[in-house]
Amino acid sequence: MAVNWNQSKGLHYENLAKKYLVQHGLALLKQNYHCRFGEIDLIMLQQEVLCFIEVKYRNSMKFGGAGSAIPVKKQKKIVKTAMFYIAENDRFKQHPVRFDALLIQQQTDRQTTGINWIQSAFYSE
Numbered sequence: 692m693a694v695n696w697n698q699s700k701g702l703h704y705e706n707l708a709k710k711y712l713v714q715h716g717l718a719l720l721k722q723n724y725h726c727r728f729g730e731i732d733l734i735m736l737q738q739e740v741l742c743f744i745e746v747k748y749r750n751s752m753k754f755g756g757a758g759s760a761i762p763v764k765k766q767k768k769i770v771k772t773a774m775f776y777i778a779e780n781d782r783f784k785q786h787p788v789r790f791d792a793l794l795i796q797q798q799t800d801r802q803t804t805g806i807n808w809i810q811s812a813f814y815s816e
Contacts, residue, residue: 704748705732708793711806717742726775729768733793734776741786743773745812748795761792761812770815790814 702723709719717735724731733744745761769790777783792812796805 700748701746704795705746707795707804708744708746708806709733712744712793712808715808721776724772724776726772726779728775729772731769731772731776734773736786737789739786741777741783741788742791742810743769743776743788744791744793745769746793746795749797766790766813769813773815788815 705722709722712733712735713719717737719733719735720741721734722732724734731743732746733742735742735744745765747761773788773790777788789811790813792809794807794809796807
């Protein structure tokens with residue numbers, strides 16, 4: 692299957708996020724997990740905490756920047772997808788779960804990238 696420009700760019704920033712999180716002590720379990728409910732960019736473990744991470748990149752503050760890119764509807768899909776992942780992977784059923792966002796924002800000088808890792812960015816209901 693051919694990868695389009697947006698998918699390629701998305702993968703680049705997911706890899707940047709993965710590298711950043713590994714440097715901060717997380718271990719990668721799965722990248723780009725897909726099921727019938729949706730997809731999750733990164734599934735990682737921080738000690739015993741199972742982290743489901745949504746990666747967002749924005750190159751401008753137009754429309755609110757990266758932080759405004761995870762609406763409630765998307766959050767609900769991520770939670771449902773995470774529950775499906777846990778159901779498929781019995782070993783994680785007793786682990787605490789956290790939903791994080793890693794926001795990558797192109798700075799105004801266009802030469803640097805700001806990374807903001809928000810732990811517990813949203814919660815399951």
